[in-house]
Amino acid sequence: MATALPRPPRASTSGSNMALPSLTVPKTRKSTGNFSSLESTKSNHQTPKSGLRRAPSAATDPATPASTLALPQSRAVSTLSAGAKALNKKISIGSFPQPPRGDMRSISMPASPLGNDKPRSRKSKTPKDLAHLSYMSTPSLLNGSGEGKSINSARMSDGLISVSSPPHSRSSSAQDSYSTSATTYEDSAEGPTQKGDSNSASSSEKRSSHSEGKGNVIVSVRVRPDANADQTNPDGEWMVDSRKSLIAYRGKEGGDHYYDNVFATHDNNARVYDHIAKRLVRRVMEGYHGTVFAYGMTGTGKTFSMQGTATSPGVIPLAITDIFSYIRETPSREFLLRVSYLEIYNERIHDLLSMATGGSIGGNPQQEEIKLREDSKRGVYATPLKEEIVQSPTQLLRVIARGDQARRTASTQFNARSSRSHAVVQIVVESRERMSSGGAAGWDAKRSGILPGGVRVSTLSLIDLAGSEKAAESKERRQEGAHINKSLLTLGTVIAKLSEWNDKEGKAGDKEGKHLPYRDSKLTRLLQGALSGNSLVSILCTIQIGAAGSPASASHHTGETLNTLKFASRAKNSIVSHAKRAEEALGGGGDGGARVLLERYRMEIAELKQQLETQARKNSGSENSDKERDEQLEKARVQEATERHEEQMLEMQLARTALKERIEHLNRLILSSKSLGVNSSGTTSSLSHYARFSQLSFNGSVRSSIATSNGGRYPERTSSLTSASSTVGRRSSGGQRIMSDGDGRDGEEDSVGELGDGTASLTAQNRALQADLADKTRYIATLEKRLLHARRASSSRTSVGFTAPNKGIMVGEDHSVAAVLKDKDAEIADLRARLDDKDRMLAALRSAARTRDTADAVETRLPLSLSDSRVPSATSPMAAQSKRRTQSVDEMNRMLEEMIQDGVETGHIIRGVRGSVRLPLGQKVDTHTSSARDCEPPRGSPTTAQRTQATATEGV
Numbered sequence: 001m002a003t004a005l006p007r008p009p010r011a012s013t014s015g016s017n018m019a020l021p022s023l024t025v026p027k028t029r030k031s032t033g034n035f036s037s038l039e040s041t042k043s044n045h046q047t048p049k050s051g052l053r054r055a056p057s058a059a060t061d062p063a064t065p066a067s068t069l070a071l072p073q074s075r076a077v078s079t080l081s082a083g084a085k086a087l088n089k090k091i092s093i094g095s096f097p098q099p100p101r102g103d104m105r106s107i108s109m110p111a112s113p114l115g116n117d118k119p120r121s122r123k124s125k126t127p128k129d130l131a132h133l134s135y136m137s138t139p140s141l142l143n144g145s146g147e148g149k150s151i152n153s154a155r156m157s158d159g160l161i162s163v164s165s166p167p168h169s170r171s172s173s174a175q176d177s178y179s180t181s182a183t184t185y186e187d188s189a190e191g192p193t194q195k196g197d198s199n200s201a202s203s204s205e206k207r208s209s210h211s212e213g214k215g216n217v218i219v220s221v222r223v224r225p226d227a228n229a230d231q232t233n234p235d236g237e238w239m240v241d242s243r244k245s246l247i248a249y250r251g252k253e254g255g256d257h258y259y260d261n262v263f264a265t266h267d268n269n270a271r272v273y274d275h276i277a278k279r280l281v282r283r284v285m286e287g288y289h290g291t292v293f294a295y296g297m298t299g300t301g302k303t304f305s306m307q308g309t310a311t312s313p314g315v316i317p318l319a320i321t322d323i324f325s326y327i328r329e330t331p332s333r334e335f336l337l338r339v340s341y342l343e344i345y346n347e348r349i350h351d352l353l354s355m356a357t358g359g360s361i362g363g364n365p366q367q368e369e370i371k372l373r374e375d376s377k378r379g380v381y382a383t384p385l386k387e388e389i390v391q392s393p394t395q396l397l398r399v400i401a402r403g404d405q406a407r408r409t410a411s412t413q414f415n416a417r418s419s420r421s422h423a424v425v426q427i428v429v430e431s432r433e434r435m436s437s438g439g440a441a442g443w444d445a446k447r448s449g450i451l452p453g454g455v456r457v458s459t460l461s462l463i464d465l466a467g468s469e470k471a472a473e474s475k476e477r478r479q480e481g482a483h484i485n486k487s488l489l490t491l492g493t494v495i496a497k498l499s500e501w502n503d504k505e506g507k508a509g510d511k512e513g514k515h516l517p518y519r520d521s522k523l524t525r526l527l528q529g530a531l532s533g534n535s536l537v538s539i540l541c542t543i544q545i546g547a548a549g550s551p552a553s554a555s556h557h558t559g560e561t562l563n564t565l566k567f568a569s570r571a572k573n574s575i576v577s578h579a580k581r582a583e584e585a586l587g588g589g590g591d592g593g594a595r596v597l598l599e600r601y602r603m604e605i606a607e608l609k610q611q612l613e614t615q616a617r618k619n620s621g622s623e624n625s626d627k628e629r630d631e632q633l634e635k636a637r638v639q640e641a642t643e644r645h646e647e648q649m650l651e652m653q654l655a656r657t658a659l660k661e662r663i664e665h666l667n668r669l670i671l672s673s674k675s676l677g678v679n680s681s682g683t684t685s686s687l688s689h690y691a692r693f694s695q696l697s698f699n700g701s702v703r704s705s706i707a708t709s710n711g712g713r714y715p716e717r718t719s720s721l722t723s724a725s726s727t728v729g730r731r732s733s734g735g736q737r738i739m740s741d742g743d744g745r746d747g748e749e750d751s752v753g754e755l756g757d758g759t760a761s762l763t764a765q766n767r768a769l770q771a772d773l774a775d776k777t778r779y780i781a782t783l784e785k786r787l788l789h790a791r792r793a794s795s796s797r798t799s800v801g802f803t804a805p806n807k808g809i810m811v812g813e814d815h816s817v818a819a820v821l822k823d824k825d826a827e828i829a830d831l832r833a834r835l836d837d838k839d840r841m842l843a844a845l846r847s848a849a850r851t852r853d854t855a856d857a858v859e860t861r862l863p864l865s866l867s868d869s870r871v872p873s874a875t876s877p878m879a880a881q882s883k884r885r886t887q888s889v890d891e892m893n894r895m896l897e898e899m900i901q902d903g904v905e906t907g908h909i910i911r912g913v914r915g916s917v918r919l920p921l922g923q924k925v926d927t928h929t930s931s932a933r934d935c936e937p938p939r940g941s942p943t944t945a946q947r948t949q950a951t952a953t954e955g956v
């Protein structure tokens with residue numbers, strides 16, 4: 001196997017001073033290594049108390065000669081009943097699985113120089129007796145009868161672990177040539193497929209639970225080859241028969257030792273694995289806890305057996321291969337694997353997966369202290385311990401190889417790379433029934449998250465114990481050795497006490513651990529569950545026997561080997577396992593449920609889904625909040641626009657007020673001009689002359705005009721114009737024209753005023769009216785501009801702020817603006833009407849002026865004699881001219897009077913005592929109201945009309 005764990009070649013052990021702590025021997029029992037004890041047990045047809053075990057069954061291994069089997073008949077009978085009982089759960093087999101042994105060879109050890117050639121132990125048993133030890137006769141969880149169904153086609157799993165198709169047909173062994181029967185045996189644990197005699201039931205009922213439990217413990221011994229010794233001529237005191245699972249020693253305290261398996265020096269790791277761990281691994285995958293550990297002297301091959309080499313992988317890599325083979329062959333379940341790796345060094349637990357690699361002594365000082373805790377569901381466990389989830393064999397092997405690198409090793413006298421700590425690999429297997437992917441029910445279950453079953457959790461513990469070394473030279477090695485020895489001694493003590501306790505009570509061990517010193521060492525504490533019967537157990541004891549003269553044949557070495565063998569025998573007799581399939585944990589409640597990762601992941605997935613949904617809901621909620629925010633922004637925008645609009649409206653209002661005031665002012669000007677210049681009452685304005693100062697300002701422009709007063713120039717001015725129709729140029733009946741005193745005339749007004757009949761004032765009025773006209777035209781243009789601007793502002797605001805003109809607050813505002821615009825338009829129309837009036841007045845004035853000019857020209861051409869006549873006759877030309885002039889003025893007055901009369905009739909002009917007032921458009925006032933009569937321009941601001949009137953009056 002290419003992914004085998006790295007293991008540098010080690011120097012062959014040659015020393016002989018290895019030592020294991022002496023095992024505590026139960027007082028009530030003889031040593032299991034004693035042949036007599038063995039024979040005694042067998043003769044009673046009871047489950048052997050010793051570690052001696054039977055040869056392979058001929059029924060399942062055709063290659064094995066039937067003659068080598070010597071099992072008691074009663075065992076075979078009881079086996080048949082066990083198959084039936086397996087239905088009820090407890091499966092008890094006292095035998096060990098024996099896969100086909102095509103390559104099995106009988107060990108033919110040379111005769112010991114100390115004894116005869118015939119194996120003594122074999123003499124005491126007949127083939128018939130051996131037949132009783134057939135593993136098929138007593139089905140157990142760890143023999144072939146306990147195996148599951150045959151799976152011929154490996155399907156790709158779609159579960160948590162996806163394993164590629166196996167490169168070869170063999171799923172369990174690293175060696176293609178080695179065929180395993182692991183997947184072809186019937187599973188008595190789940191279905192009665194055991195064939196047997198009809199009397200098996202009654203026989204099985206007689207079995208005790210004690211003997212049943214023993215079937216779940218396998219004890220094997222492996223003999224390491226001695227490189228320095230001649231394998232063909234080993235020490236004659238030892239005899240190893242792997243076919244008979246026998247080790248016989250003929251020396252002092254010698255005897256025959258039967259175990260479940262005895263592996264000779266030539267047996268390879270694959271064979272060892274197949275016999276000691278293959279079925280156990282399978283059971284672990286089915287939900288049982290399983291423990292495999294190697295025990296033995298230093299340098300005897302514990303690590304070699306557990307880890308193996310690149311060319312000969314050991315138990316751990318082969319177990320990993322089988323684990324994934326099982327997953328691949330079981331598509332109906334989904335699996336999750338997590339692995340941890342710890343070591344107990346000098347009675348301290350270290351996490352090998354959290355340590356820096358290097359394997360130096362001293363470890364990682366920063367690592368948190370790992371303690372052992374006990375839980376009713378988990379049993380004894382180390383915490384905090386790093387667990388890595390693995391999804392492929394390669395990944396798992398890499399994780400373990402990493403831990404191996406961190407493991408403490410040191411060179412000892414017997415091992416160049418001796419493990420100085422107990423190393424524990426724990427593979428936790430979680431599995432559950434896979435949800436049906438097809439069909440509506442399965443789909444519904446998946447969607448609803450309803451789980452079809454619970455999660456099964458089981459643990460496979462693979463332990464490589466440290467070997468003791470008594471003759472360590474360095475202080476450090478001695479200290480390590482002391483700790484190692486202490487823990488191994490405690491282990492031996494626990495097992496010895498278990499054996500003693502079982503003898504007394506006949507029960508399957510002290511599960512409470514009240515009377516057993518599990519707590520005396522970390523190792524026994526950690527192994528408590530396995531030793532007290534909760535786990536399937538397989539113990540591999542390694543020994544080394546050497547040829548005579550070799551270090552391995554030294555006396556103390558032999559003593560340690562015997563101690564190992566005693567330990568193995570006692571373990572087989574003492575440890576009673578009632579391993580049951582782990583309960584399936586349902587749901588995530590409780591501590592037990594919480595540590596079920598598979599379930600936890602399911603829950604996490606469900607939680608994540610829920611979070612996603614919540615997130616989605618929040619997102620939709622945030623969309624709503626976005627809408628709200630948009631609405632708020634829109635409201636803010638509207639409010640801002642409203643405020644802006646109100647400000648603009650206020651500005652417009654102010655402007656309108658200013659305009660109104662200005663219009664009123666202009667109205668007053670116009671009316672004053674008319675009322676003063678064209679006095680409806682026919683009286684001359686009482687306003688005398690005053691300096692004309694007009695200041696019209698709008699939009700910052702100032703126009704000023706000054707008309708020079710000629711006060712006193714026209715002393716004959718008539719006091720009043722009696723004509724009701726004329727206020728201009730009417731000369732009093734007795735009035736004389738007062739000519740200028742020759743100081744010259746100031747401009748046109750003077751020349752006009754020279755007429756002394758009021759015509760001079762017409763020019764002044766004309767000028768004043770023209771100036772007024774220009775002012776008003778400009779003012780009207782300004783008003784128009786302003787209105788246009790207001791309209792644009794209003795329309796743009798309406799179009800920007802509100803797309804629906806008929807909605808919202810702008811509706812009322814629009815009406816307001818429209819009303820303002822309407823007012824403005826009316827004012828403009830009114831102003832235009834007034835302008836028309838003025839134009840007509842101007843036309844009349846011009847006409848009057850022309851008449852006057854004509855009269856003047858005629859008067860100038862008359863002879864002085866004629867001109868001396870102060871009283872013109874009615875028939876003279878001058879009289880005619882005067883008459884025409886008078887007619888022209890009368891005509892003009894009539895026109896003006898008609899205009900005023902029109903205004904009065906339409907209600908736009910009110911005649912008062914002191915003049916006429918033009919009312920605002922649409923306002924009609926009773927001519928008798930005092931308000932109209934009292935209307936007059938403000939005194940503080942003489943109007944243009946007033947000034948014009950004053951000028952005209954002065955000229956009269």
Ligand SMILES: Nc1ncnc2c1ncn2[C@@H]1O[C@H](COP(=O)(O)OP(=O)(O)OP(=O)(O)O)[C@@H](O)[C@H]1O
Pocket residue numbers: 008009010011012013223224225265296297298299300301302303304305412415417418419420465466467468542
């Ligand atoms: N069955 C075997 N076949 C060939 N070589 C073996 C066998 N068993 C052990 N060895 C060799 O013997 C040496 C020591 O073996 P190993 O390290 O496994 O002993 P150990 O029991 O683990 O010792 P320690 O307790 O000191 O760690 C190694 O070099 C190993 O390769």
